[in-house]
Amino acid sequence: MKKKISLLLSVIVLLSSCFIPASADVITSNHNDGISRMFNDRPDFCLYCGELHTGTSGAFVRFFHDVAYFFCGIVGKYPENGRMWFSYDTVDAGADEPFCFIHAGDTHVSLIDERDYGDARLVDTAEKRFDYCPYDLRCLDDLSFKANEIGAFIVHTGDLIDFVSQKNLDIAKEFTANNDVFACAGNHEYHVYIWDDGDDVARRESVEQKVQESFTNDIRFSVRIEHGVKFIAVDNSFHTVEQWQVDRFREEIADGMPVILALHVPVYAPDIFEFQMNKYDYPHPAWLMAVPEEIMAEYNYEPQWIEEQKANEATNEFYNLIINSPNIKAIVTGHDHAHFVSQVTPTLKQYMVATDEGQIFAVR
Ligand SMILES: [Zn+2]
Ligand SMILES: [Zn+2]
Structure with missing residues (x-):
């Protein structure tokens, strides 16, 4: 008994x-x-x-x-053998010879040191954000380890750092110097105090140069060719792009080479829109790029966030180029911290990577 x-x-x-x-x-x-x-x-x-x-x-x-x-x-303690888990997929792009790359994003490194202690608001930000995303360095370690193990380069789709601090910039610099990383910017690359920071172009411009110094490729627009496949990284981290980016993108895709596109914010497709809208039970936007305006009217969310996420003319042009260019073979994205594969067109898949996830792609 x-x-x-x-x-x-x-x-x-x-x-x-x-x-x-x-x-x-x-x-x-x-x-x-x-x-x-x-x-x-x-x-x-x-x-x-x-x-x-x-x-x-x-x-x-x-x-x-x-x-x-x-x-x-x-x-609050996890097994020591790594924070990341890895998923596997294949992209049939028509490469000269097969190769691998690892896609990851949203690492959100959230540290600060004495160089920034004079900024009380930044210290407060760091304290709160470190609780929110405390395993960032372990993810970077895992990524390095896996990339070395399989001989792949890393495509990082943004939010490598959580906010701009000297310490975070140093870590990003060390990571991109010691690993083969091809990155695009995320919105957090340009965040300073997080909560008060919307998609503010003036703020981005005030930190853009020093953030860029922590990366080895231009995080606003870059091209890299691997075995006959063109990787294009475009900064759409504020849910929109600018006309100069669209013009360069149009030039880059004109040669008909197979393209893998790296973006921070996923592009609109009905399946990912539905996934995003059902994710939380409180009002929120879809956090996607080029959502049709008539659908956004149903958001029931903070008007300024909806306003920020509306596609401008350049963004719609960019979106139309993407969905009408059959040489774009895959899109890799992040921003929304969950794994989802969406079908943007019948032949174009978009892979959204989760925080703590590395997607290993074999490109053929
Ligand atoms: Zn993120
Ligand atoms: Zn983001």
Whole structure:
């Protein structure tokens, strides 16, 4: 009888612990916490060890690993063997010879040191943001390790840093100097105090030069050719592009070479729009580029955010070029911190990468 009671008590304690909000960060963060990762939309990859467990026995292993991961989230400590998990896909681009690249994004490095301690607002930002995304450096380590292991270069689709601090810029500089990284800007590359920062061009311009110094390619517009495939990185981090970017893009795609396009903000497609709008149960925009204006009218969200995310003429032109150019073979994006593959046209896939995820592409 005693045994039965203690067993029952253990079950009650175990079950009730699942509903105790041990820390606000664990519950609300959509970045690196155990709970949101447990219910992530990429169920095949074990969140605890990063391995793929398939079949009935795999599901069994994964269940126990998910429970372990859940408790890791509560105590704030995760297994030491890496923060990232990797997914695999293939792009049939018509490469001269097959090669691999790793796509990652939204690392959100959120550190600060004595050089910025004089700025109280920045210190406050750093304290809050470090709780929000504390595993950034481990993700960078994992990326380096995996890139070396498989001999691939890294396409980073932005938000490598969370806000502009000396320390964050140093880390980005070290990472891009020691690894083969091709990057485009994310909105956070130009954020300073985060919460008050909208898509503000003047602010971007005030930090743009020093941020750029931490990268090895131009993060507003760059081209790189790998085995007959052209990678084009375009900064659309404020949900729009500028006319000079569209003009350069038009020139770059005119030669008909196969193109893989790297953007921070995903482009509109009905499937990803639906995914984004169903993601949270509070009013929010879709955080996509070139959403048709009549659909945006249903957002029911802060008017200035809707205004910021409206496509301008250059952005619509860019979008039309993308959907009408069959030589664009894939789009890789980030920004929304979840894994989703959308079908932009019947022949063009867009891969949105989750925070903590590396997508390994074999390009043929
Ligand atoms: Zn991000
Ligand atoms: Zn972003």
